[in-house]
Amino acid sequence: MCNLCNGRHVVHTFNDYSIEIKTCPVCGPKPQELINQENMVLDQKRAEVLAILSAVKEAV
Numbered sequence: 505m506c507n508l509c510n511g512r513h514v515v516h517t518f519n520d521y522s523i524e525i526k527t528c529p530v531c532g533p534k535p536q537e538l539i540n541q542e543n544m545v546l547d548q549k550r551a552e553v554l555a556i557l558s559a560v561k562e563a564v
């Protein structure tokens with residue numbers, strides 16, 4: 505795994521005013537396949553949270 509970005513494909517650079525997020529110069533941009541995979545996981549989590557929220561609503 506890349507030591508610069510820890511496999512995240514992005515690096516944070518600090519300057520005087522802000523933190524910049526840049527594509528890792530070693531690994532390059534995140535492959536679309538990985539982005540799709542992450543989106544799927546996020547969608548799953550979102551669905552789980554929504555299910556919990558609606559269950560809570562019904563309980564109240």
Ligand SMILES: [Zn+2]
Binds near residue numbers: 509511528
């Ligand atoms: Zn990297």
